[in-house]
Amino acid sequence: MIRIRTAIRMYPAVWLAPMLIVLCIWYARAMVFRSDPDPYLPSLSAQPMSTQGLVAPILAALAAWESARLRRGGIWQMSIVRRRIAVVAWPLVIIWAVGFVAVASGVVAVLVAKGFLIPDPRPLAVAGLVLGAHTLAGFAFGLLLPIVVAAPVAMAVSLLWQVMPRAIEPLWTHLLTSQQLETCCAVDTDIGVAALAAPALVALGVAVAAAIVIAGKRTPATAALTVAALAAGLVSASVIASSEPRGDVGVARNEAVLQCSGAVPEVCLWPEHASRLSEVSGIVRAAATAWTGIGVQVPTRFDEAFAGAVRPGTLHFRLWLGASRDHVIDSISYEMVPGYIDCPGAYMAAGAFDPLRAWYAATAGMSAEALGEEFGSLRAYSEDFDIEVLALVDDIRSQSPDRQREWVERNTWALGACDRSPDLRPAHP
Amino acid sequence: MRLWLKTRRASLIAASVAASAALLVAVGELAVSLPSFGSLSGLSVPVALLTPAVVLLVLSYGLANGDAHLEAVAARRIWLLDNLLVVSTVTSTAALGLLAHAMGLSPLGTATARNAIGLAGLMLLGRHMSPRAGALLPVIFLVIVTAVGSNRDGTAEWWAWPAALADEASSWAIAGGLAFGSLLFTSRVRPSLDFSHSSPNG
Numbered sequence: 348m349i350r351i352r353t354a355i356r357m358y359p360a361v362w363l364a365p366m367l368i369v370l371c372i373w374y375a376r377a378m379v380f381r382s383d384p385d386p387y388l389p390s391l392s393a394q395p396m397s398t399q400g401l402v403a404p405i406l407a408a409l410a411a412w413e414s415a416r417l418r419r420g421g422i423w424q425m426s427i428v429r430r431r432i433a434v435v436a437w438p439l440v441i442i443w444a445v446g447f448v449a450v451a452s453g454v455v456a457v458l459v460a461k462g463f464l465i466p467d468p469r470p471l472a473v474a475g476l477v478l479g480a481h482t483l484a485g486f487a488f489g490l491l492l493p494i495v496v497a498a499p500v501a502m503a504v505s506l507l508w509q510v511m512p513r514a515i516e517p518l519w520t521h522l523l524t525s526q527q528l529e530t531c532c533a534v535d536t537d538i539g540v541a542a543l544a545a546p547a548l549v550a551l552g553v554a555v556a557a558a559i560v561i562a563g564k565r566t567p568a569t570a571a572l573t574v575a576a577l578a579a580g581l582v583s584a585s586v587i588a589s590s591e592p593r594g595d596v597g598v599a600r601n602e603a604v605l606q607c608s609g610a611v612p613e614v615c616l617w618p619e620h621a622s623r624l625s626e627v628s629g630i631v632r633a634a635a636t637a638w639t640g641i642g643v644q645v646p647t648r649f650d651e652a653f654a655g656a657v658r659p660g661t662l663h664f665r666l667w668l669g670a671s672r673d674h675v676i677d678s679i680s681y682e683m684v685p686g687y688i689d690c691p692g693a694y695m696a697a698g699a700f701d702p703l704r705a706w707y708a709a710t711a712g713m714s715a716e717a718l719g720e721e722f723g724s725l726r727a728y729s730e731d732f733d734i735e736v737l738a739l740v741d742d743i744r745s746q747s748p749d750r751q752r753e754w755v756e757r758n759t760w761a762l763g764a765c766d767r768s769p770d771l772r773p774a775h776p
Numbered sequence: 777m778r779l780w781l782k783t784r785r786a787s788l789i790a791a792s793v794a795a796s797a798a799l800l801v802a803v804g805e806l807a808v809s810l811p812s813f814g815s816l817s818g819l820s821v822p823v824a825l826l827t828p829a830v831v832l833l834v835l836s837y838g839l840a841n842g843d844a845h846l847e848a849v850a851a852r853r854i855w856l857l858d859n860l861l862v863v864s865t866v867t868s869t870a871a872l873g874l875l876a877h878a879m880g881l882s883p884l885g886t887a888t889a890r891n892a893i894g895l896a897g898l899m900l901l902g903r904h905m906s907p908r909a910g911a912l913l914p915v916i917f918l919v920i921v922t923a924v925g926s927n928r929d930g931t932a933e934w935w936a937w938p939a940a941l942a943d944e945a946s947s948w949a950i951a952g953g954l955a956f957g958s959l960l961f962t963s964r965v966r967p968s969l970d971f972s973h974s975s976p977n978g
Contacts, residue, residue: 401923404919408912408916415908493837494908495836495837495840495908495910496836496911498908498912499836499912499914500833503833506922510808511808511823513808514806514807514809514823515806
């Protein structure tokens with residue numbers, strides 16, 4: 348057991364600890380609070396993982412430095428009484444602990460600001476494993492490389508390991524680094540297994556390979572084992588990561604926790620937004636009543652579930668805690684219009700999307716200021732027609748409900764295929 | 777001279793210059809970024825701009841070989857030879873970068889040439905502090921540039937010259953100043969010898 352006084356005297360990692368902790372707290376808060384995120388625990392625990400991009404290379408360099416120092420001291424040529432693991436364990440544990448505490452401090456600083464105390468353990472568990480692997484790899488570099496270049500090489504390789512997978516394609520390679528966790532998660536998604544398992548498996552492979560090097564026996568068999576461990580980690584991680592071809596960290600969240608209004612149409616929100624359930628429910632009900640009054644078919648349920656989960660009669664919309672009445676109307680209006688189709692050639696009805704959205708928003712009672720802000724600069728267009736969206740919508744809304752319903756139905760129909768021309772003219776023959 | 781070239785691993789350094797040029801062409805415009813304090817998207821740093829670090833790592837290793845105490849009292853001016861080795865290596869790396877740009881093989885060749893020059897200056901300063909810090913200083917600086925070298929608009933801060941565009945005169949001035957100043961400084965002020973170790977390479 349190394350005494351604290353000895354550790355402070357011996358290890359640069361301990362000297363750097365206060366600076367690293369302050370840096371991580373600053374960095375994590377700066378990254379997460381660029382926007383005003385919802386108080387969603389998995390997201391607030393995962394986003395500060397961006398600090399690993401700085402901490403991991405520093406740990407790798409420190410470990411290489413310690414390892415090189417032991418080499419320079421000729422420790423491995425001496426007939427030491429203690430076992431090799433006892434000699435290397437303390438520097439490794441201390442360096443890892445400094446890095447882990449720094450990253451965890453960043454997470455805690457973010458959580459406390461949003462009223463949480465206990466983080467989601469999953470991102471931190473992966474961070475612990477990843478930082479451990481970077482530390483072990485750095486130590487192995489210190490044993491293998493010339494002392495002068497061990498620390499800088501460890502630092503550079505560690506940095507590239509963190510950032511390079513995110514710079515290349517296919518997109519699933521982004522999941523091979525724990526740095527990708529910083530993109531997690533909207534409130535309708537949870538951290539996916541692939542985003543946790545892939546960087547953990549890479550880290551495990553690297554950690555085992557580094558441990559074999561550190562163990563000290565240099566034979567063809569141990570060299571083969573080292574390569575096998577690296578390959579196994581990388582291949583297994585790639586298999587898991589490729590299950591998310593778009594490199595998404597988030598997967599659909601369990602809908603069982605949605606809290607519903609009970610009225611018709613039913614409105615269901617995530618627990619993080621439940622404090623606004625009755626208010627949002629009222630806004631949605633008023634909008635639905637206005638649309639039904641024109642004769643437009645309206646879903647019986649509006650919920651915040653993941654947009655990928657398509658169910659007939661249900662509309663998924665997005666919300667955030669600070670959303671205003673106009674934001675809620677904009678969100679449900681957006682979802683009332685069929686989504687864009689990925690067409691091989693021209694999407695003939697593309698120009699109908701904004702006018703329809705604006706019609707839904709205006710009919711639902713969006714304020715004039717918000718309408719101007721959202722649609723003021725947009726134009727409604729088709730092959731032989733081009734006009735300002737708001738002017739067109741005003742014209743349409745001045746007509747009878749039947750004419751309005753026909754206009755909505757025929758242009759909604761046009762948006763359903765690539766080759767259908769919209770008919771945006773108010774006076775349809 | 778032959779012995780000095782052998783001690784300084786001249787062939788390995790030459791190989792690293794060639795490898796760095798090959799890497800420059802191979803990576804194209806592939807860029808990496810860390811989330812940055814300065815901007816939402818972070819500073820996008822093309823990997824090509826980091827390739828001179830390969831040469832500097834090997835150069836730093838080569839320069840750290842040999843017996844510093846014997847060389848300090850040698851009749852030949854080893855420090856002068858070492859500085860010539862640095863200058864010729866950096867010149868070759870920069871020339872290959874410029875050539876790659878001129879031949880259309882890499883759009884980042886000119887900026888890479890600038891980085892070879894500036895990072896070599898940092899390496900010389902690092903070596904002056906400690907033979908073991910020669911390669912560390914440029915790498916630490918590159919990490920800092922990647923992490924915090926971004927403006928709000930996603931471009932490089934004035935001091936983050938390795939990530940600046942090739943046509944930014946100030947980046948050339950800083951890189952050139954660093955290299956020239958370091959050469960001048962390390963030629964005039966010789967580091968004191970640490971007699972507790974024979975070679976920094978262990």
